[in-house]
Amino acid sequence: xxxxxxxxxxxxxxxxxxxxxxxxxxxxxxxxxxxxxxxxxxxxxxxxxxxxxxxxxxxxxxxxxxxxxxxxxxxxxxxxxxxxxxxxxxxxxxxxxxxxxxxxxxxxxxxxxxxxxxxxxxxxxxxxxxxxxxxxxxxxxxxxxxxxxxxx
Numbered sequence: 001x002x003x004x005x006x007x008x009x010x011x012x013x014x015x016x017x018x019x020x021x022x023x024x025x026x027x028x029x030x031x032x033x034x035x036x037x038x039x040x041x042x043x044x045x046x047x048x049x050x051x052x053x054x055x056x057x058x059x060x061x062x063x064x065x066x067x068x069x070x071x072x073x074x075x076x077x078x079x080x081x082x083x084x085x086x087x088x089x090x091x092x093x094x095x096x097x098x099x100x101x102x103x104x105x106x107x108x109x110x111x112x113x114x115x116x117x118x119x120x121x122x123x124x125x126x127x128x129x130x131x132x133x134x135x136x137x138x139x140x141x142x143x144x145x146x147x148x149x150x151x152x
Contacts, residue, residue, distance in 0.1 A: 010036060014044055021048075029053065031090045034071050053083050093146075101125060 013036065021027060027050050034055040045052045055071040069079035069087055077084055101122065132151055136144040144150050 010038055010041060013041055017044075017048065017050075029086070031086055053086050055087060097129070 017027075027048075029051040030045060031053040032055075034057045037054050037056050041054070042052070053069065055069045055077065057071060069077055069083050071077050077087065128148060129146075132148050133145040135151055136142055136147070
């Protein structure tokens with residue numbers, strides 16, 4: 001979903017879910033990071049009957065509930081074991097993809113003039129990643145869903 005850089009990402013959750021969810025797609029659980037911690041997001045997900053694993057920011061003066069995931073210093077995650085496992089598993093996949101994409105596409109050397117070119121390259125990379133995941137599922141080898149080299 002495209003949006004201006006100065007848009008709060010919380011405002012994009014409802015339109016994105018409206019676009020993605022349909023009669024043939026059902027979402028049981030949404031896992032996102034602590035920037036999406038807000039009562040508006042919680043109410044939206046409750047109205048759509050979608051469970052969530054949202055990391056709460058650890059705040060010094062706030063009572064941090066034991067049934068919620070709390071994140072301190074952007075790394076230290078505390079909370080129930082099953083929520084930690086879900087959050088860490090999903091974060092590992094996403095963060096790993098982001099790191100590989102940044103290093104292989106040389107993001108640190110970007111200028112504003114190169115962003116259009118980068119968006120094209122990222123779109124192509126995502127097409128390949130999704131294609132590999134679909135091919136791995138179709139041949140009955142889900143363990144290969146992240147192995148681009150196997151299908152190359």
